[in-house]
Amino acid sequence: MTPLSLSACTLVSAIGSNADETLAALRLRHGGLRPCDFPDIELDTWIGRVTGVEREPVPEDLSAYACRNNRLAAMALRAGGFAERIAEAAARYGRHRIAVIVGTSTSGILESEQAYRRRDQATGALPADFHYQTVHNTFSVADFTRRFLSLTGPATAISTACSSSAKAFASASRMIDAGFCDAAVVGGVDTLCGTTLYGFQALQLLSARPCRPADSGRDGISIGEAAGFALLETASDSDTAIRLIGYGESADAHHMSSPHPEGTGARLAMQQALSRGRLPAAAVDHVLMHGTGTQANDAAEDRAIAALFGQRPSCSSIKGWTGHTLGAAGIVNAIIAALSLEAGFLPGTLETRQVDPRLQCRILLHNREVTTGHMLCNSFGFGGNNAALLFRR
């Protein structure tokens, strides 16, 4: 693959409403999880909620798209001058030569849930203000993003559960290499809603405490919400931006919601990312794990990492900071990898007290300074869908 520069990026999550705040929170080890205070959710769990999403306006001409998911997308698109950077890129390439590829699993289903509570008592009909295409449908956030940025290139939503936005990078790389576009805005947006909170509760995978990835006492996930976007451009010799040099994708072919116990699919995805990046396993410095904090997920990922890398790279999970942001988890990992590599440190693992002695890989609890590096980012989702991204500073 052609190496791609992350020439602009933006991220909003529970630890910050832009890249600078995110970096500061990572440096200072300020987590974003809080006891669940989401309206109408009665669960004993912690969430990574973004403050102020409800009040974020959507552009007037896109009012039909107004919903929590698209408001969060708008927050990220406005933050740190990202939209301006895209306008500059559109002037360089032409707005029809920039693709928009956004990963999401929830889209605007929070508003669908709310509409189902306002059904007509006699007929069962949904209220007239229910917007199917621009709010509920999975494509909504990709369509919103492309309109917000006035881009006219190919636009797609990728929805493979928790690997969605990692796969957006893979898809963008192929679209650029195949000549369908010259550059791509990749993104991931997922927001809190009853379906995911009560769904993970039904699977008995919600922790009643802040999640503790790789801890011996880990007992489930904390769900978060996030929106992140990055501009991917063919890397040139002169630019110093963090580069995507490899990606890998695989399927477990095992079970719809449980990982393959040996991490077979995870290992294949990581291996593929290395071979695309033409990088030996020994050159990887750090693995930003999917690391959700469930017993089965962390154990399977640990086996996959240990089989491929032994104990050489350090490994950490940022889920204790942001929560598991589901369809946005891939881009959260990617942007945190880029920000921390650029700033010269590796983020450790928050909330984890005692690393599970049964895990073989080398879990990094505290942040560590580095000067250069290769970072591999993992994202695994339901349906046994795996993706790994390889970044170089």
Added chain:
Amino acid sequence: MNIHVTGIGVSAPGLADWPATRAVLRGEVVYVHSDWRAGSRSPLIGPERRRATAVTSLALEAAMEAAGPDRAQWDIPSVFASSGGEVDVCDRIFAQLAQPERAVSPTQFHNSVHNAASGYWSIAAGSHRPATSIACFDDSFAAGLVEAAALLAVEPGELLLVAYDQPPPFPIAPFRPLSGPFAVGLRLTSNAATAPALASLQIGYVEARSALPASMSMVPLEAMRAGNPAARSLPLLAAIACEQPALIHLNCAGPGLLRVAVSAKPWNAANSDA
């Protein structure tokens, strides 16, 4: 960019499989709507077969026919494209969340993801190959073709493209009226020498709306095409069935159009598993 079609699967009311669809598209048989339910030809076994939803079964029927009768040949990357995905399951979850008990079942929840069909297919195929699941509202089939073409351009070989959608249940139906269920599967290759091709497709974007999106001349088929995102594939299938060269334009999310130049090959009966 050139890709080649080596297998086709169809699953829709009145279009039970590719041979039946081909006969209708060639005008050899009159289209007759039939009440029909997917699932009789499921590639799944055991608990997965029991758990899979109707729309997943619909997608997998087309997937299985396109992939071919030999399961050993199913180990190829896959692209699943759908506008609404698992809309039935979402409806049931929303209804349960509106009740005080909020009793969402674990199976229901993992079945609600957009990539449920893709996940069940990789289990049925026993394949670790990359599997993706995309959505582009009414233009999901075209977006799937682009994703597939880009994959084949970068990683020469074979892949399976499946587009599928079914009408949502009440109360969503009035907000998203679809005409009926439809699924199409295309087995694609970057190299025409690997298998006898049914057609070659040359795919590219044209920016301006320089042409009209393709439509169907037969009334019931046009209703189907216009009424289901996956059935936007019908003009392409018709060109292949009629073994005629054709230039087909498909809407593709935005002002651009996807231009597909089809050069169909004479049909070899050996390509059908009928």
